[in-house]
Amino acid sequence: MSHLPRVLVRVWERIQSMLLRVVTKLRKSIVVKESNFIHESTIPFNVCEGIVDFYYNNDNYKTHEGSHSGGKKDAAIKESIDMSCNVDYGEFDSRIDQYFRHLDRQIKVYFNKFKRADMPCHIVDKFNIQWYPPGGGYKVWHFERTSKRHCVKRHLVWMTYLTDNPDGGTEFLYQDLYVPAEKGKTLIWPAEWTHTHRSRPDTKYEKMIITGWIELDSL
Numbered sequence: 001m002s003h004l005p006r007v008l009v010r011v012w013e014r015i016q017s018m019l020l021r022v023v024t025k026l027r028k029s030i031v032v033k034e035s036n037f038i039h040e041s042t043i044p045f046n047v048c049e050g051i052v053d054f055y056y057n058n059d060n061y062k063t064h065e066g067s068h069s070g071g072k073k074d075a076a077i078k079e080s081i082d083m084s085c086n087v088d089y090g091e092f093d094s095r096i097d098q099y100f101r102h103l104d105r106q107i108k109v110y111f112n113k114f115k116r117a118d119m120p121c122h123i124v125d126k127f128n129i130q131w132y133p134p135g136g137g138y139k140v141w142h143f144e145r146t147s148k149r150h151c152v153k154r155h156l157v158w159m160t161y162l163t164d165n166p167d168g169g170t171e172f173l174y175q176d177l178y179v180p181a182e183k184g185k186t187l188i189w190p191a192e193w194t195h196t197h198r199s200r201p202d203t204k205y206e207k208m209i210i211t212g213w214i215e216l217d218s219l
Helices: 006-036 045-056 085-093 096-114
Strands: 038-042 081-086 122-125 126-132 154-161 165-172 177-181 184-192 198-199 208-217
Touching: 006 154, 045 096, 045 126, 045 208, 081 085, 085 096, 096 122, 096 154, 096 184, 122 154, 154 165, 177 184
Parallel strands: none
Antiparallel strands: 038 184, 081 126, 122 208, 126 208, 154 184, 154 208, 165 177, 165 198
């Protein structure tokens, strides 16, 4: 019994050490999560299903082979069938309108979270719905804001997964982050080189996303 207090002290010291490691790990994970500037939210399933239905059933927009870097086509780099649409078409189609109403709320959440990012800007009118076959995707590292005329004012990127692909999500290079594709999951992130990313191809299943940009206003 005379050794009991000393044993208890040692046990308490071990518990404190373990708690310190846990708290440190949690703090690091929170810092990483908050400092990668990638906002994650969810768009309702029925809204996502509406976008998928629009892709297959609309009278105005047609699909085309996906391209990269100003119109170049190379399946080794990007393999997809895209539909390029206009946000304004939401005035005539409730499927588009509902999606952008939800997205607009998430953009406001992003700016409330990262207030320095809240500069005069707007959603680019042109957006893309993209279908990837098994093994498809934008397979090479890339980022969204470049020196090309149509890219130079890009501020943020937005994207919603329209299918479930646990093995076919998005990899972020410098954040050492993999985000699995889950139907409805919506990401907003900076368009800069700091957020270099690429698709992780799902070798078994097809995949769909809707994606576009937020652009800085002209002076």
